[in-house]
Amino acid sequence: GSSSSSSSPSAGGGGGSAASATGSIGLLLPENTTTRYEQFDKPYFEAKVKALAPNVEIKYANAGGSAQTQAQQATTMINSGVKVLVVDAQDSAQIKSSVEAAKAKGIKVVAYDRLAQGPVNAYVSFDNVKVGHLQGTGLLSVLGSKATPSAKIVEIDGDSADPNAADFKSGFQSAVKGHVDIAYDASGLWQPTVAAQKATAAINQLGASNIAAFYSANDGMASGIATSMKNAGLSHLPLTGQDAQLDAIQRIVAGTQSFTIYKAYKPEAEAAAELAVNMLTGAPITSIATSTKVNGSGNTVSSDLLTPVLVNTSNIKTTVVQDGLYTVAQICTPDFAAACKSAGLS
Amino acid sequence: MEPPPGIDPTPGAAVAPPVDPRLLVRQEGLRGYLDEFKRKVRGGELGSLPVVIGLIVIWLIFSLKNSQYFTAANAEFIAYYMVGLGMLATGLVFVLLLGEIDLSVGSVSGLAAAIYAVLSVTHHWNAWLAVVITLLSGMVIGGLQGWIFAKIGVPAFVVTLAGFLAWQGVMLWLLGSTGTINLEPKALNALFSGNSFFLGGQIFGAYLLAIIATVGFGASLFLQQRRRKAAGVPSRPTGELIARTVLLAIPVFLVAWILNKATGVPNNLVIFLALLVICDFVLRRTTYGRKVFSVGGNIEASRRAGISVPMVRISVYAISGTFAALGGLAIAATTNAAGQAGADPNNLMMAIAAAVIGGTSLFGGRGRVWSALLGIMVIESINAGLFMLGLTLDIQYMITGGVLLAAVIVDSLSRRTQKSSGRA
Amino acid sequence: MEPPPGIDPTPGAAVAPPVDPRLLVRQEGLRGYLDEFKRKVRGGELGSLPVVIGLIVIWLIFSLKNSQYFTAANAEFIAYYMVGLGMLATGLVFVLLLGEIDLSVGSVSGLAAAIYAVLSVTHHWNAWLAVVITLLSGMVIGGLQGWIFAKIGVPAFVVTLAGFLAWQGVMLWLLGSTGTINLEPKALNALFSGNSFFLGGQIFGAYLLAIIATVGFGASLFLQQRRRKAAGVPSRPTGELIARTVLLAIPVFLVAWILNKATGVPNNLVIFLALLVICDFVLRRTTYGRKVFSVGGNIEASRRAGISVPMVRISVYAISGTFAALGGLAIAATTNAAGQAGADPNNLMMAIAAAVIGGTSLFGGRGRVWSALLGIMVIESINAGLFMLGLTLDIQYMITGGVLLAAVIVDSLSRRTQKSSGRA
Amino acid sequence: MTNPLAGSYAPASADGEPVLALRGVSKRFGAVQALSDVELEVHPGEVVALVGDNGAGKSTVVKAIAGVHPIDDGQMEWEGRAVTVHRPQDSQHLGIATVYQDLALADNLDVVANLFLGREITTYGTLDEVAMEKRAQELLDTLSIRIPSVRIPVASLSGGQRQVVAIARSLIGDPKVVILDEPTAALGVEQTAQVLDLVERLRERGLGVILISHNMADVSAVADTVAVLRLGRNNGTFPMRGTTQETIIAAITGATDNAVTRRAARTPRSEGEV
Amino acid sequence: MTNPLAGSYAPASADGEPVLALRGVSKRFGAVQALSDVELEVHPGEVVALVGDNGAGKSTVVKAIAGVHPIDDGQMEWEGRAVTVHRPQDSQHLGIATVYQDLALADNLDVVANLFLGREITTYGTLDEVAMEKRAQELLDTLSIRIPSVRIPVASLSGGQRQVVAIARSLIGDPKVVILDEPTAALGVEQTAQVLDLVERLRERGLGVILISHNMADVSAVADTVAVLRLGRNNGTFPMRGTTQETIIAAITGATDNAVTRRAARTPRSEGEV
């Protein structure tokens, strides 16, 4: 009965090969204001599942930034009989009751990107503290000999209401503390306009000639900070970023941003897909989820923690271009053509 | 029941004919009803008709799209999840009747959940005490906003917009570093939780509720008729009363039957309906309700009639705040947690939409609390269908937005028609 | 200038004394001014006084806190960054004069930046053409919202709340996969960018602007006085005219001097000021402006006076949309990029706050475009100080929120006083 | 409800074609039939008084002519041609100036701005405040009204002062027909006399005037023709000359025995003494 | 601007203490001194007519008594005691019922709800709609007004119908003083007669009545005393009996030569003929 998608429990019966597995997997993603979820995570996940188990049905829902909606979507999926639930929680604590409800019905749960609370079976993500740390070490290496304890750094963090922002900040500071002087530290609210104004205010406050480098928690804010640096004639100073946005790659090519941190969506989505298919078929997951993490409700979860990559002029081609995130044509618009050439992109 | 003393201006003067010959009186029988119905539709007095039709259309469409839609389990889903937002919408109906708006309900509901969580979980207070404190906080918050509006004169729109931002801030601060707090199934939270049903879900329970509703409604109609006849003022014919009672009984027993097929009547729905009955009574049959309508109609007239406009305003905002807090507890019970996402701005939008879809005017002085129930049923029916279909978010937004827009346009157009035919 | 034909009702009838003896006339000289000033303050007609005082207090406080605050570089900072939001606020002044609100300006500004970026960068259109298309889009969007409000009758609050959500969605869809788009310093974007100054920042430039402003203002005052004297209607004494001109000249030349000490007058400020002068003229000296005020005062009266109320409403929302688009371009120029964060809801709040702080009433029919300038100066002065101090967010919110609240309360109280003394 | 007292139509100035005429006009508000088959004619140089009980439909007639409430049925004729009037602009363009019973003035604007609203005097496209202020002062002076200042917002005027501003408004522009809906209701004795003088001057200049009033003394002082409405229907049109007040009152109330006659019989003092 | 014609004060029913008195009341609106040192007395069973030109301050006096606009200076006395009235409630609690010139009715409520607004009849705490409807119908019948239905929203009533509803409102409750600000301005002849009858019945029942009117015939028909305001100041108080209308009009306009007398001289027709 491999062709009938409506046939049920028998499919789960131990060790059947993935190619003939049936049943359904639910994918719950948190929001759609950032393009990544619907543009990368969802298609990569679906493609991988299709490749592994062509007869498995995927149910998808996006919570649009609301934890309540996500709870209702989880209920709908549990009611509709999914076998595995892959959840990128909008609120990693609030999802707990949904995770428990799933477990009560014998549904396995994979926490995706954010570590959900409750009896979760597996977890796939990047390590946020590591991201911050990588930004720090990256900045130190760009500064090179200028990285002295008196070198003044302007730090623009993310929105403090976002718990990830605190991870980035602590990772970054653990890397640079003692090596440089963080002379100005404020939240840019993930807003380029706010970040730009705060950078200008910092320049006015500290004096343009006294600043050695700028830290931006992500690429969005870096666009604003780069403009303020340009207005103050400081374009040559180091500037960090994160997310490997197209505009950031272009700035890196043009030399107005030093590097960005690339958290590849593809390996993350594919790891989650493999975990889900293995759970559906009853295959072991230990080959994928090699480490463990303890979540907020005290459950120990087998985890697959991926490593982020620092992208600068030297490896654009081998990272974002190779992964199909952007084409060279997209990056090298006429305005960046010259810079591209000298950076060896063509 | 004694009439007020007053001055009797009777002596002398011929009594004018009591009825104006220009008033187009209704014919007897069915034909008269149809004529009047046509006239009302043309005049824009649509009542709940568009919503009810809309609801049926929505159910039909989703049933065609998805075989799982027209099931008892899904009815249970709708009945359960609509309550939280429905409570926010109920509070908003009071505010809309004043012709004002309360943009803070979403934030207040989030804050209330946080207050309850902090008191009962973090500080281990008695759960019922925590509930009382939470509802009081909602009342005080609403009352404070009402006070700034009524006494200082800052437009309600601005006060509650500030509240929208500020209470969210207070909530974040309360939840502090821990972020979301998971709740324990105690007190009101247990009643609101997804597996608490009236009389433990016994079949008897649902029908008991249906009987109470039908008998209560019918009895009040006949009582009123008798009193009007006794006093010699115009009253409705008996046939109409029977028809009305039957028209209520049909959906009520249908719902009871369907919910019984699933797990029974959720307790949160029972509480919600009880509150609606109380609010309806307060608005239509007490002097307080009359004051709310009159302030919504003409502030200066109310003031000159000796009504304390500030008190009405403050109390209405306090009611709205209390319902927001109650709704916040109900919403928190659906996820068993109070978190930063509690103050979801969408909740505000949906609650306003529910009230307006249900037929309460944005222009003040016209509406009923039942519109909160009708409107939220529409919204939750759409949600349930969209969740099942697994559509992308933009399409979901488009559909929900489209329904909201349609509702508001119907409200506005019917008001315009009414105005041009002299009813508003 | 010919008087309308009309009917001359003159023949017969004794001419009543033209002035009412109960009108408390102002005494001559300084004493008269002081008396009138006291009366106005008591009557709540405060004008720009509270803002100006507030601005000075803010500057003093921050200067005490931070030695870098009272510098030419910081003045330049304020002058440059206030322009984008100031433009949003200018458009909002028109809407507020109607007694309505436009909640969509933040989203429209974000969308406009996205449209410009996609056209000029992604599709390589001519930059000026892209600017024109962008502004037209803003106009059409605003006009569309105005149309739904004016013609269908959906409350403006609801229409623009829907726009607030919808245009943000359109923006996300436009930016699509690439997310943020870097802009190139071309066309208007070059003029709006942070290193473009009037006459290239020459010292001469700033003083030229100051002279134009002072002479223009003084000349118009004297011209008016002459015309009124010639026609025999009451006019202001020459002393007052001189005093007013001097009162304008002092701050204008001071600002010119300070900005010259830094890098000159930012071009975006010059454009902003020019637009303010034009808008002020349109509102105060044309029939269109008169219509805006009259619709803001009494819709039915305007309609009966033959004014097409829908046209006024649609055009005002189109103006607001155009200014939102222009403001969006100005904001995008400060970061040289159009991104998903463009539709920041805070922009909306700040723009409303600016208009109200500057003295435009939320109740319609009262206000001037200059309030956008004054209000945004207050907000940006606070921002500059807070950013320098690098305070935590909650404190920033509290301070900004407190100033907004104070402004709104002053507006409401002064309106109340005015009402009770019969001025509103 | 035919009235035996209703006279047949006889225009006071029968110089041919009426400038404005209503033919069989009906208007319904929800469940109320406010006007049924109403006929009305106004000739140039004629003052037609439109009288009737409260709620008879007089203001509804005015609003129908002025385009505030479009009519359901029937026809409006202007100088012999059938016209449709949907909006206030339409009637203004024909040359009809209207003073409404429920005056509508923009409270936030000053007296000058209200007087010229929609018809501002401009020079080179900009408002000519000086010319408007001058003319406003002149207009108000001739109507004997004392207003603290023409630059005061209308919100701060008394009921009568507002009424006079509204009347003055109707004289700006160059109307051919002026409609006054209870113009003197809020006015003092002196102002009332001025308005009646004004109506006579309008007649002398050949304008058609429709005057609505409950005051029989005013009506008989200036009207040429009296049209009576009763419960939304015509109840007779009388030439003023040769018709007694009693006849008109009987047509208004629908009976010769009414509260007015009873009161008159009971209280002789109101005639005598003063 | 003292008036040589102003008579000295002589209450019509000099039976001791007035029920309501104003002593030296002043009120200022912005730059306008609307009232200066106004004195007014009403005795039980007395009808005081308050007359004056447009903008004289009559409505301001009413609103001051009713607590709509609190007074700046001076004193209000109620049955001999000084009282302060800040809000409409205060004056209602004293026993003052007021009909305002700018009527204020809640347009969305029906006639019954408006009549009883703020004084609803209740049984066991719930509204007794039946009793209210019955009483409303009775009240309106005695005032000779035809209203399509007492359950119709007030928005759809004519000017005069609204006026009558407002007058009927003042009769609910048990006032000791009734203030009527131009109650008959919008009324038809029959309704006016009924209202005048009503005023007389109120007097017979021992209530104090303040009647504001521009209509000298009405004033002379029912008033016992006439108080004249001119430009915000008292300009004489006259007993009705023995004072001619000319005297009063002269006090109102401030001169014997005014538009009224001129008009009277010019147009004999207004007296004769009809």
Ligand SMILES: Nc1ncnc2c1ncn2[C@@H]1O[C@H](COP(=O)(O)OP(=O)(O)OP(=O)(O)O)[C@@H](O)[C@H]1O
């Ligand atoms: N906007 C409206 N909506 C509904 N009914 C209305 C409306 N305007 C008037 N009516 C009804 O139409 C009838 C006629 O009203 P109208 O205002 O024309 O009377 P009127 O003759 O002007 O009376 P008055 O002398 O009192 O001003 C009334 O019965 C009133 O109830």
Ligand SMILES: Nc1ncnc2c1ncn2[C@@H]1O[C@H](COP(=O)(O)OP(=O)(O)OP(=O)(O)O)[C@@H](O)[C@H]1O
């Ligand atoms: N709310 C107000 N604000 C400012 N001025 C006012 C206000 N109300 C009245 N006034 C002024 O006070 C004066 C007296 O007004 P009031 O309404 O008392 O006159 P009135 O005697 O009732 O006149 P009318 O016979 O026209 O009704 C007028 O000059 C008017 O301009």
Ligand SMILES: [Mg+2]
């Ligand atoms: Mg009328």
Ligand SMILES: [Mg+2]
């Ligand atoms: Mg008055």
